[in-house]
Amino acid sequence: MSDMRALYQEVILEHNKKPRNFKILDPCTHQAHGYNPLCGDDYTVYTIVNGDTIEDISFQGRGCAISKASASMMTSRLKGKSTDDAEKLIAAFREMMTGQEVEKDRIGHLKVFEGVSKLPSRIKCAVLPWHALHAALNGSQDTTTEGGKDEWDNDANSGKEEQ
Numbered sequence: 001m002s003d004m005r006a007l008y009q010e011v012i013l014e015h016n017k018k019p020r021n022f023k024i025l026d027p028c029t030h031q032a033h034g035y036n037p038l039c040g041d042d043y044t045v046y047t048i049v050n051g052d053t054i055e056d057i058s059f060q061g062r063g064c065a066i067s068k069a070s071a072s073m074m075t076s077r078l079k080g081k082s083t084d085d086a087e088k089l090i091a092a093f094r095e096m097m098t099g100q101e102v103e104k105d106r107i108g109h110l111k112v113f114e115g116v117s118k119l120p121s122r123i124k125c126a127v128l129p130w131h132a133l134h135a136a137l138n139g140s141q142d143t144t145t146e147g148g149k150d151e152w153d154n155d156a157n158s159g160k161e162e163q
């Protein structure tokens, strides 16, 4: 367990220091802005989708190490994949962050974020970039981890109240 924790801290710190795909894609086909008022994480996710392939994906903005590492790993993982794969991975990540057991082969090395699901005040940091990507792929341009606008917020809030 402590090995896993050390690994998760190391991976997150490394991605925070050297975020992958940390740039604006202009032009892009889809983009969405995401904001987490609890922490101040504020990012825009950009994608270029051709047919159903994510040809390029990036993010820009600012926030804590967990949100930045999450966005960095999400974009590295999904570049070149299909939008279907993206939605499946978004669902798997979300399940993991709401405390459900997710098989390693669905989530891969994003498993390092499992430790964050035990820290209620940081869950929304990890989920924010995924939330923004989901919004972008579904044609919405603005999203927040607050407000209960969709089923995601309701799930993420249930049983995970802070303090």
Ligand code: ZN
Pocket: 036, 039, 040, 041, 063, 064, 065, 066, 067, 124, 125
């Ligand atoms: Zn944060």
